[in-house]
Amino acid sequence: MMVLYKELQYKIIKNNPRITEEDELDEKLKKATTIKRKITIQTLIFSFLGLSLASPIFIGEDELVISSILVTLALVPFIFAIYQTTIQTSYINSLDIFKPLESLPLKIGSFQLSALLSIDFIPMLGIVLPTGLYLLIYYPSVGILAFTWFITGILFGHTVGLLIYSGFGARVESGGKTIRFAKNILKILGFLAFMGMFFMINYLQDYFIAQGDIFMRYSVVYPFSIASVFETLDSVITLSAHLLLLIPLYMYSSRKVWKNIIETESLSTREVETDYAIKTEKQSIALVKKDLKIIFRKSTMIAGLFIPLYVLLPQVLLAIQRGSLPVHQTTLFLFMVGVLTVATSDAILKVEGKAIQSLRNLPLTTEDFIFSKALSMSTVTILASLGFIMLGTYFDLVNLILIPYTFLLPLNASLFSMHYLFRHSGNNIGIPDINFYKLLPLLILTGLVFMIIGIPVLLFEGAVGFIVSYGLASVMLFLFYRKMK
Amino acid sequence: MSEKVISVEGLEKSYGVNKAVDRLDFEVNSGEIYGLIGPNGSGKTTTMEILSGVLSDFFGKAFIDNLDVRNEIEKVKEKVGYVPESPNLYESLTPIEYFNMVGSIRNIDSTKLRKRVDYFVDAFDLESYMNQYIGSLSFGTKQKVSLTSSFIHNPKVLILDEAMNGLDPKTAKILRGILFKFKDRGKSVIFSSHVLQLAEIICDRIGIIADGKIIAQGTIDELRERSHEENLEDIFLKLTKGEEEVSTVLRALESGMGDDG
Numbered sequence: 001m002m003v004l005y006k007e008l009q010y011k012i013i014k015n016n017p018r019i020t021e022e023d024e025l026d027e028k029l030k031k032a033t034t035i036k037r038k039i040t041i042q043t044l045i046f047s048f049l050g051l052s053l054a055s056p057i058f059i060g061e062d063e064l065v066i067s068s069i070l071v072t073l074a075l076v077p078f079i080f081a082i083y084q085t086t087i088q089t090s091y092i093n094s095l096d097i098f099k100p101l102e103s104l105p106l107k108i109g110s111f112q113l114s115a116l117l118s119i120d121f122i123p124m125l126g127i128v129l130p131t132g133l134y135l136l137i138y139y140p141s142v143g144i145l146a147f148t149w150f151i152t153g154i155l156f157g158h159t160v161g162l163l164i165y166s167g168f169g170a171r172v173e174s175g176g177k178t179i180r181f182a183k184n185i186l187k188i189l190g191f192l193a194f195m196g197m198f199f200m201i202n203y204l205q206d207y208f209i210a211q212g213d214i215f216m217r218y219s220v221v222y223p224f225s226i227a228s229v230f231e232t233l234d235s236v237i238t239l240s241a242h243l244l245l246l247i248p249l250y251m252y253s254s255r256k257v258w259k260n261i262i263e264t265e266s267l268s269t270r271e272v273e274t275d276y277a278i279k280t281e282k283q284s285i286a287l288v289k290k291d292l293k294i295i296f297r298k299s300t301m302i303a304g305l306f307i308p309l310y311v312l313l314p315q316v317l318l319a320i321q322r323g324s325l326p327v328h329q330t331t332l333f334l335f336m337v338g339v340l341t342v343a344t345s346d347a348i349l350k351v352e353g354k355a356i357q358s359l360r361n362l363p364l365t366t367e368d369f370i371f372s373k374a375l376s377m378s379t380v381t382i383l384a385s386l387g388f389i390m391l392g393t394y395f396d397l398v399n400l401i402l403i404p405y406t407f408l409l410p411l412n413a414s415l416f417s418m419h420y421l422f423r424h425s426g427n428n429i430g431i432p433d434i435n436f437y438k439l440l441p442l443l444i445l446t447g448l449v450f451m452i453i454g455i456p457v458l459l460f461e462g463a464v465g466f467i468v469s470y471g472l473a474s475v476m477l478f479l480f481y482r483k484m485k
Numbered sequence: 486m487s488e489k490v491i492s493v494e495g496l497e498k499s500y501g502v503n504k505a506v507d508r509l510d511f512e513v514n515s516g517e518i519y520g521l522i523g524p525n526g527s528g529k530t531t532t533m534e535i536l537s538g539v540l541s542d543f544f545g546k547a548f549i550d551n552l553d554v555r556n557e558i559e560k561v562k563e564k565v566g567y568v569p570e571s572p573n574l575y576e577s578l579t580p581i582e583y584f585n586m587v588g589s590i591r592n593i594d595s596t597k598l599r600k601r602v603d604y605f606v607d608a609f610d611l612e613s614y615m616n617q618y619i620g621s622l623s624f625g626t627k628q629k630v631s632l633t634s635s636f637i638h639n640p641k642v643l644i645l646d647e648a649m650n651g652l653d654p655k656t657a658k659i660l661r662g663i664l665f666k667f668k669d670r671g672k673s674v675i676f677s678s679h680v681l682q683l684a685e686i687i688c689d690r691i692g693i694i695a696d697g698k699i700i701a702q703g704t705i706d707e708l709r710e711r712s713h714e715e716n717l718e719d720i721f722l723k724l725t726k727g728e729e730e731v732s733t734v735l736r737a738l739e740s741g742m743g744d745d746g
Contacts, residue, residue: 094576276581276615278588278599286589290578297577297618357573358634360539362590363562428541 004097004112005035005119011095011354012433039122042437046126054131066135067227070146073131074223077124077150078157079310084120085161086303087347089113093261094353102262111254113261114158120435121154135229142229145236149226152242156222159246162253164303166260283364287372292379294351304347308340308381312388325392330399331457334385335450338409341381342439342446345417348377349431359429366422367484369429374418374484378410385410401466408473412453413446415480420445449476487514490642490673491536495545498531498697505531507697508545513642513690518664518674520688522681522717524725528697529677530570533646536675537567549642563591566640568648572631576620580611580630583619584637591638598637605633608659625651632660643667643674649683661687685717695725 053073057066092098092113101112128150136143220238228235280286295301315333319325352359359369385406392399420442421432453476456468491513498506506528513519521529534540535547538558547554549561575583581602588598606612609629614622619630628651635643643664649657664674664687678684684691685705692702701708701724705717714720 274612274615276602278581278595278602279585280589280593280595280598283590283592286586290575290582290586293582294575294577353576354573355575357539357569358575358631359590361537361562361565361567361569361635362587363559364590365559 004101004116008092008095008097008116011097012431035119039119042123043126043129045437045440046123047129050127051130053127054134057131057134063230066131067230069131070149070226070229071223073128074150074153074226076127077121078153078223080124081121081154081157082161082164083303083307084117085158086164087301087350088117088120089161089165089257090298090301091350091353092116094350094355096354098261113257114254117158121158123437124154125150139230141232145229145232145239146226148239149222149229149235152239152246153222153226155246155250156242159250159253161303162250162257166253166256283368284372284375287369288376288379291348291351291373291376295347298351301347301351304350305344305380307343308337309384312337312384316388316391319391319395323395325395325399327392327396327398327402330388330392330402331405331454333388334402334405334409335454337381337385337388338405338413339443339446339450341378341410341413342417342443344377344380345373345414345421345442346434346439348373349421349434352431356429356431364429366429370418370422371415371481371484374411374414377414377417381410381413382406401463404466404470405473408470408477409450409453412449412473412477412480415477415484416446416449417442419480419483452476487516487671489513490515490550491519491675492548493532493536493546496532496535496547497544498528498535498540498542504697506535506543509694509697509699511692511699511702513673513675515673516668516671517689518668518676518687520684520691521675521677521694522679522684522691522721523677523694527694529694530646531697532694533567533644533675533677534569536642537565537644538562539567539569563638564641565644566635566638566642567644568628568632568635568646570646570650572624572627574619574627574630574634577618579616579618580622580633581615583630584634587634588637593638601637601639602633605636608663609633609656623651625653625656628652629656636663641672643672643676645674645676647677647679649678649680657683681717681721691717693721693724700724 050073054069057069098112128146132143132147132150134143135146220241222242225235225238225242228238281289295305312333319329386403389399389402389406392402421434453469453473456472457465459465460468489512491511493509493511496506496509497504505526509528509532511519521532523529531540535543536549536554538554538561541555541558543555550564552561552564554561578586584598584602588595588602593601606615609632611626611629611633614626614630619627622630628648632648645664649660652660661683664676667674668689676684676688688705690702690704691708692699693708694700701711703711708717708720708724709715712720712723714723
């Protein structure tokens, strides 16, 4: 496992445009492969975050408060494990990390994948560490149970991630153009439905509670099931049921993923199409199209690109349920989705894999490459914001006033992100070493940029506030663009 | 009259303590195919990566068509077609999508691109693969895609690093023909290969590189004269002092393969 981890870090660092000197590479590699140091630092960062999230627990000792906070916390490692498994597996595979293992008599090599990913999963437990420790001290059995649930949540998320990887996007689709397009659309819809399922559980739970069914006092499905920790026996039974289901599912998905890894990409079975269309376009457009094509064909990457939609989904459901979407709420939502554009950078940069080398011998400047990445990043959030404005307009026509935000916010976020991530890059086109943890400070900084853009709306009433805010956002966008070019 | 198109003076590149290229000097003229041959790890790939603008961090001077490789990197890349040792292509794109992307980045207009793509697709028999994902193609076909993408901007200089790898004999012969055509049009080619017989056939001049240094260069006749050997393989082994090593290893092998069999 250490060999694979070292190899992965080596390839990531090699692709990093910041590293140009071999001495620097050695030093960076040494640092990157010190697993204990990495895990400790990241766990500490997440513990601080977990401390702030769990503060209500320390104030009051209400079991209901603790249970509901546990549910919220449990969602974090679960979602993180799904995200990390889908995105990172695609990336690891694209870097050919497992190639040397393919010829070895390994029954399920993807256990190695799980072990590799666990290095990223463990620090995520930091977010639940303060709560877990508090419970261990004051309610020891509850504390042990909560920790076991959190670990189960990671296994659950990881298994779901593996299933998504093997089911949705380990291979590129075969078939004619129309069939391929239809398959890709189906995969995206399927993926969204799959993610939406977890939001639906919430509604189902409310429904069953309303029915007064004694067995549905709490949902039996993770993460809601963690609320049962104070009823130890019930919780242990539910947990055991989860594990009974999860372990075989994990084994199955692991086997499937490994099979996908060792087999070549999809071999076309359709009739040979010999016609081809030649079409050249602007550099940046060609690069954006390339990014989106790869992401939509290897749809595990969609998990990363569609992250802002996880925020959109409950908001849409809420708006439909309430039958109203006032301007202030739409504005708040547009800012949230705008900030989350940052999260798409991980997937957008990782689509390159080892093929980044083919770009290095083309007359493409680092600035042009970065600019195209910024455009690719903002595509989904621009479309999502536009869609949300359309929904808002259905309820209240005034929402139309917010249209400029749909472009200005995602583009500001993406250009700012690219400046931040490539701040030390030289002439070489490459991919900076980024991960979920490194995106946290970027999210905070982008939040600050958005605060500046949003201040006029709070200071001036009505349209004036928005006009000043649009002006400010446009000036910032221009400055980011100028600095890039 | 031929002009100097590639010029390398005192080129140096280190990876940590290892010097991959050590004060390298050579020139390539227009209408010339220059073979760079040397043992594994001798610095061929590093030299080619520097000349094609892939590696920008080096010491010494390198010029392509009077353009400074260090300071005019984008202009150099416009003039050069580089085929790396192994094709690192976007596996979920089809060859035509890849060519369209490369054409767009290289700012080639659609009519010219169509003409050039058609030419190489026909030459390399790629037609039936144009709409298949690159990831599903064989290594040899990927190499053909890589070759085509490096030729479509009609480069003034071609840099081919083991470009014959994975090609079937028919395609290898076609590639040879294409290289001769390039040469006839006054273009320059740097070519590296482990197949010494091939280098002997196609190269006008050969530079033998060992430990990052050119230890001998000239036409094949000049090298023969200097080493008193007939074919390039013997010349190569003699100049790189590989003969002794080969004999020692063969003697050791005679005493057993290190197993019981």
